[in-house]
Structures are given as C-alpha cells and as structure tokens.
Amino acid sequence: MQNSAARRDLALGVIVVLLLGSVTAAFPQFAQPGNLAEILDDSAILILLALGQMLVILTRGIDLSIAANLALSGMVVALFNRNYPDAGVLPVLLIALASGTLLGAVNGLLVWRFKLPPIVVTLGTMSVYRGLIYLLSGGTWVNDNQMSPAFLGFVRFELLGLTVLSWLALVGTVAAALLMRYTVVGRDLYAAGGNPSAATYTGIDPGRMQCFAYTICGAIAGLCGYLWVARFAVAYTDIALGFELQVIAACLIGGVAIAGGIGTVAGVVLGCLFIGVIRNALPLIGVSPFWQMGINGVVIVVAAVLSARRREDKRAILETHPA
Amino acid sequence: MSTPRFKSLLRWESMLALVLVVEFVCFASLSPYFLNVWTLSDATFNFTERAVIALPLALLIIAGEIDISVAAIIALASVAMGLAAVAGIDTPGLVAIGLGTGLLAGMINGALVTFGRVPSIVATIGTMTLFRGFAYAVLGDRVLKDYPPSFSVFGQGYAVGALSIELALLIVLTVVFGIFLHLTRWGRTIYALGANPTAARWSGVPVDRYRFLLFAATGLCSGLAAVLLTSRLGSTRPSIAQGWELEIISMVILGGVSVWGGKGTIPGVLLAAVVLGFVNFGLGLLNVPGIVMSIIVGALLIAVVAIPVLAERWWGRPARRLS
Secondary structure, three states, X not given: OHHHHHHHHHHHHHHHHHHHHHHHHHOHHHHOHHHHHHHHHHHHHHHHHHHHHHHHHHOOOOOOOHHHHHHHHHHHXXXXXXXXXXXXXXXXXXXXXXHHHXXXXXXXXXXXXXXXXXXXXXXXXXXXXXXXXXHHHOOOOEEHHHOOHHHHXXXXXXXXXXXXXXXXXHHHHHHHHHHHHHOHHHHHHHHHHHOHHHHHHOXXXXXXXXHHHHHHHHHHHHHHHHHHXXXXXXXXXXXXXXXXXXXXXXXXXXXXXXXXXXXXXXXXXXXXXXXXXXXXXXXXXXXXXXXXXXXHHHHHHHHHHHHHHHOOOOOOOOOOOOO | OHHHHHHHHHHHHHHHHHHHHHHHHHHHHHOOOOOOHHHHHHHHHHOHHHHHHHHHHHHHHHOOOOOOOHHHHHHHHHHHHHHHHXXXXXXXXXXXXXXXXXXXXXXXXXHHHHOOOOXXXXXXXXXXXXXXXXXXXXXXXXXXXXXXXXXXXXXXXXXXXXXXXXXXXXXXXXXXXXXXXXXXXXXXXXXXXXXXXXXXXXXXXXXXXXXXXXXXXXXXXXXXXXXXXXXXXXXXXXXXXXXXXXHHHHHHHHOOOOOOOOOOOHHHHHHHHHHHHHHHHHHHHOOOOHHHHHHHHHHHHHHHHHHHHHHHHHHOXXXXXXX
C-alpha cells in the first residue's frame, strides 16, 4: 500500500511538472518565479483546507461544513476587527482558530458521541453555520474600508519573495507531513480509518480519532476564514459558497480514498497545485476560465476510475457492510 | 419484523403530517393571505421540481447509494435545451432533449458506479463537477432564453383550475413511485439491497443492474425537473438550480429515509417536501429571510438522525439501529 501510494504521488507529480513544462514551452513567462509564487499564493488556502479535509476523510468521514465554518469564522474576525481595529493581528488569529476549532468540535462530537452519519451531520451544520453568519452580521457586508491595515496587510506581507499566506501553506504542509508520518496520532488516524475494528482491538478509539480529525479540520477552516477575508478584503454571508466541493475534489485528485485509511500529504498538495496550475494557465493559453470546473470534473472521474480499478475493497461511504 | 417497522414508519409520517397541520394553522392565523387557493397553488412551486427528483433519489438512498450530481444534471439538461431552442427546435423536441440529456447523465453515473466500481459519492461528486463545469464551459456568463412560447406550458400552465401541471405531474409520479417501492417485488428488492448488499447478491439479486437502473431513473427525473424549471423560468444560466442537491438530499432524509440504506417510504418523502416547501413560503409571507430557514432545516436534519440514538440511550429501548 505504501508503495502504490508513493507511485501514485510520483505519477501525479510528473503530471503537474509536465503541465507546467508544456505551458512554459508555449509561454516562457509562465515559469518565472514571480508567477510561480503567485500560483502558490493562489492555492495556499485550498492546500490548507484540503489537508484538514484529508484528516477527516482518512477516518472515513467527510466535512461538508468546511466552507461554511470558514465563512462564519471569517465573519467573526471581520466583525471583531471592525469593532476593535487597533487590537492587531494576534488576537484575530486566536479568535479565528478558536471559532473554527469550536465549530469543528461540534461536528466531531456529534459524529463520535452519537454515532451519526458524517454526511448528514456536516450537511446540517453547513446550513446552520451559514444561517448564523446572516444572524451575526444582519446580512451586511464588511468591506475593506472597515478593515484595519494590519488585518489586511498580514497575509500580503512578503518574506523571502513569498507572501505570509504562502508560507503558512508551506509550514502547514510540512507540519502535516511530519504529523502523519512520525507521530502516534498520525499513525492512529490511518489505523482508525483503514480498519476501525482492528484499530479498536489495538486500543485506538476510532470515534475519538474522528472527533480529533474534525476538530483539527475545523481549526484550519477557522484560520482560513481569516486568511480568506483578509485576502479578498470582504466578508459577507456567501463567501466561499460551494468551496467545500472544490476542497473535496482536490483531495480526490490527490488520491485520498473516500473509504478511509488511504491518502498522503504529498498527494493532496499536488492535487491542489494541479488545480492551481490549470487555473492560472487557462487565461494564458486563451481558454475561457469557465472551463476550469469541467476540467476538474474530468480529472476527478478519471482519477476515481483508475484508483477504483487498483483497489480491491469497494466500500462506499454509505454502506455499513462491504458489498 | 415487518409489523414494528411498519408502525415506526407510520409514526414518523404522522409526525410529519402533524407538523404540516401545525404549519398551516400557524401561517393561516399569522397571515390573512395564506388560505387562498391561488396562494397555496403558488406555494407548491417551492417544492414541486425538487420533489420530482427527491422521489427517485429516495429509492437510490434506500438502495444504499447516493447521487450528488442531480442539480448539475438540471444545469446540463437546461443548457442542452437552450442550445436546441436557439437552433430552432420546437417544444416536443426540446422536452425530448431535456429528458434524454438527463437519462444519459444518469446512465453515466450508473456506469461509473457499476462498471467502474467507483463509490457513488465519489463518482457523483466527479460528474457533478463535470456536468456543471460543462454547462459553464458552454455558456460562460451568457443567458439562453429563446424558448418557443408553447414551451412555457410545463412550468406555468394549469391542468385543472388552480392545480398546476407541475403539481399534477408530481402527484402522478408519487403514486407511481409509491406503488413501485411499496407494492412490487422490485421495491422489496431495493430495501434488501440497501439493508445488506452482500446478502442481496447471494440471494440472486442482480445488484448492479438495479443500481444502474436507479441511477438512470434519477437522471431521467432530473431531466424532467430541468424541463419544468426551465419552462417556469424561461431562461437558462449555468448557475441554474445551484445548491439544490443538498436541499433535495435534506428533503429525502427529513422524509425518514436512512442514509445507511434499507429504510424509508415515499409518503414520508413527499410529506417532507411539502412541509419544507410551505415553511419556505410561509416564512416568506412573514418577511423572514430564507437564510434563517436554513438554520432550522440544518438543525432539523441533525435532530432527525439524533433522536433515535438519544431515545435509545435515555430510555434504553431495544436497539433500533439506523439501518
């Protein structure tokens, strides 16, 4: 399994490099450091969210509320910043993380404590969180002129040629890779998703691991709430509407199995970069950006069919018993 | 075994019916405009098109599968009809194209799940992105609205008095699906399939054929919903019916269908559709914004799956698992 996952990541990596190479061959300006940095900056939020979503999918769950969590946490910090513009960035970051963690923990507890189906729980919390944004903001927008310079400037601040946003994605990637590879918790996540009954016998509580995954995923979504609001300089009820599906798409392209237990950090990041490269290349090669979604769809379907061929167990997320 | 199950289902449906009655009394006493034949007839447009899809989707979920691409199929079929209308094709041809596109899209889903061995949630997230993406790729930010005048009859016409054609169609379909699921051998097989696919296969059920046909039926009904919605709106944008997949799934689950498969009824689904449709409409009459409604629906969704678990825990009733 380890080998097939590594081979898959390598193949996806080669595809991304080939994609970069062929676009660069036609348009040399594409591979300039500045443009590549921009692609990374563009994909940073997607990478962070997809890493969180990966943890959840690994434990046989799915988090449909990730974008609603992002939007609600984003609105919370935007309102905080509007009312206390001089508080600086640190409290904003802490509030975003706290809000996201709380919202994620709600999902986790419902799934763990009540053994409710993840798809229903997160579908439900998705609507609830969206509705709460409206109640909280009264339906108003928070625009850039109501945001403090520090609030807006933090994500754009450049360090060694990369924005703080990009650095966060890089740090997040390295941290996730270390967590999944070298820590007990990371290995437990794989074990809980790969075979819950076996995991239980070895002393791992799959329910607890699920709850942990949702909580971490929520914390990331909360942080991304601030990043999103600061990057696009606006907060309103519908920000990131439907983005959860793009996050899940990135995971699927990256080789995370919806049946749980299979997926790598490298694969997920490559999946995000794949989407990012295509999104940035389309306008350059004169194809309407409206094709982006269709291309993603083709890639997901092809990737799903290829990985289903290789895998022996065909457990669907909705089946309690293997078919 | 069938008697207690029948009783518990009866209880669930009578609860929904009770909610509906309470709803009617509330709205009738709060708004003098509510109890008017034409008001009520207007209100049914809040749920008819979604309910047309909820019926086959209920069968699919009872059989242990799911289809998230239904709203994207609406977009695809609507775009196909719009382009055909531009090419000068008349109403019967348009309807055939709408239904045909839906059927074809459903068959693609079915093929991916049966021949491709892809879990249905992954397959339909992929085709959702693909179908919606294709609609965007073809239309971009354009609008198609060159429909012949006679085309508007499906969404705007009335069969008898205040009974709209949409509602009449829904009633006919409900009867057909109800008889199919509850009174035929095939219907019983669908329950068997969802309750335990392995046992169903060993009992000689052609599992894949059932799955394929159910996906095809869901696609066909999505095509029908596309005809109705396009005819009612008189225009096609690629964002048509955005987010409906989650509303329709909520309808099915609130109707008492278990996401684990093997449990649910057609009357329950129809009642849930009517309840949700009238809540939406009634809140509109009372000037409550629709997004507040989403909090209620989300909380209800979680409550519906949590109540059996909590009841079991508190009163120690015999385990009535969700499947």
